[in-house]
Amino acid sequence: MTRPTSRGAVRVDLNISLDGFMTTTDQTPENPFGDDWSRLTGAYTATRTFRERVLGDTSGAGTTGVDDAYAQAYFAEVGAEIMGAGMFGLHDNPDDPEWRGWWGDEPPFRVPVFVLTHSPRPSIEMAGGTTFHFLSASPAEALERAHAAAAGRDVRIGGGATVVREFLAAGLVDRLHVAIAPILLGRGIRLWDDLRGLEAGYEVTAETAPSQTTHITFDR
Amino acid sequence: MTRPTSRGAVRVDLNISLDGFMTTTDQTPENPFGDDWSRLTGAYTATRTFRERVLGDTSGAGTTGVDDAYAQAYFAEVGAEIMGAGMFGLHDNPDDPEWRGWWGDEPPFRVPVFVLTHSPRPSIEMAGGTTFHFLSASPAEALERAHAAAAGRDVRIGGGATVVREFLAAGLVDRLHVAIAPILLGRGIRLWDDLRGLEAGYEVTAETAPSQTTHITFDR
Known part of the structure; x- marks a missing residue:
């Protein structure tokens, strides 16, 4: 499939378990992220790039190598991002028009x-x-807005799980990067459901990092 | 978990798709294996070891390297094998007491x-x-017989899918090797269902071959 040359790629980056789950289910009021989330994303959050870009740690701490190369690619060349209301945090404060989400005063996106x-x-x-x-729009309509804002750079579909699945199912994703953690979560939302034969339209690569995380990419 | 030192390990080797399916669903009377089976197992059947050990091709043809190393390990040190009736071929000729299965006159197992x-x-x-x-026995009972026959070497649970899942769910498997093909089958029998947290009792490794097949091992 081709896209207008003036447009960047539409990209998705995900962390999933070996059994294909991209969400975790062990959240509690005392542990709002849950232990599984850190197990699922541990190789990514350990990278130097994550520490610098998301945590603001400029000490140079963090892993380099394969996991970090994918983390660098995650942030590179993105000109706009699309996310669901839940990922922004709207569901947590639906009635507060002043709510600015839970990404902090200086969110890591640095784009529209x-x-x-x-x-x-x-x-x-x-x-x-x-x-x-904030948009009430179909995936394709949202992409139009995001491409215009990105001005030729890539558009990332950030999440959450349901939003990513909508864009994948609609055939709107040009590059899918999945980091597979060697753990079995057993429950949650499955990334791969109803995507039989997806690889036919893509070049697929696989690479395993020393963290035992396997990085799969689908590119077209 | 420990096992008597006089016993070999209980091993399982499987080829699965990226979305976790270990069976294929596109068989037809004209194409009894289906195209998906060759896509699922293609990296394995391309190895020099498979060609020599299963096809009897002693010309030295076939791939070497990562995929072949796992194929060699597949055949090494196995002293007995357990399989379901379907994998032997009983379901195809249930009423013929002379039926010798569909593994040919010289099956590749070379063990009980x-x-x-x-x-x-x-x-x-x-x-x-x-x-x-031919045994009517529980997984644990069958293992007793197989261990005795293996005389200290390993016992492989060969398949099919349901039999393998029974042994995994019963906690009877010491080494699981899974070769993940970079394809999405979308339907079939899922390997990973109901195995949440399986990794806790094992050391897990991951390695990707040039074929883009990712080899995962669970060892205890």
Whole structure:
């Protein structure tokens, strides 16, 4: 499939378990992320790039090598991001028009972010280059807006799980990168459901890092 | 977990798709294996070891390297094998007491093979060292017989899918090797169902071959 040359690629990056789950189910009020989330994303959050880009740690700490190369690619060349309302945090404070999400005062995106919601609200400009825009739109419509904002750079579909699956099922994703952690979660939302034969339209690569994380890419 | 030192390990080797299916669903009367089976097992059947050991091709043709190393390990040190009635071929000729299965006159196992069936029949000695024994037994009981026959070497649970899942669920497998083909089958029998946390009792490794097949091992 081809795309207009003036447009960047539509990209998805995910961490999944060996049994294909991209969400975890062990959250509690005392442990709101749950232990499984850190097991699922541990190789990524240990990278130097994650530590610098998301945590603001400029000490140079963190892993380098295969996992870090994919982390660098994650942040490179992205000109706009699309995410679901849940990933922004709207579900946590649906009735507070002043709620600025749970990504902190300086979110790690540093590009325009289009939040899909049935209840749009005014845009929010954050420190560091991130502006959140709120759209009630189909995946294809949201992509139009995001491509325009990205001005030729890539558009990332950030999540959550349901939003990513919608874009994949609609054939809108040009590059899928999946980091598979060698753990079995047993329950959650499955990435691969109903995607039989997806590889036919893509070049697929696999690579295992010393962390035993396997990186799979689908590129077209 | 420990096992008596006089016993070999209980091993399982499988080829699965990226979405976790270990069976294929595209068989037809004209194409009894289906195209998906060759896509699922292609990296394995391309190895020099498979060609020599299963096809009897001693020309030295076939791939070497990572995939072949796992193929060599597959055949090494196995002293007995357990398989389901379907894998032997009983389901294809349930009423023919002379049926010798569909593994040919000289099956590739070359060790005692215990076939699990509710309708036991006399043992069959084949050329090349394979003897088929027919047992109506639980997984644990079958293992007792197989360990005795293996005389300290390993016991392989050969398949099919349901039999392998029974042994895994019962905690009877010491070494699981899974070769993941970079394809999405979308349907079939899932290997990983109901195995949440399996990795806790094992050391897990991952390695990707130039064929883009990823080899995962669970060892205890």
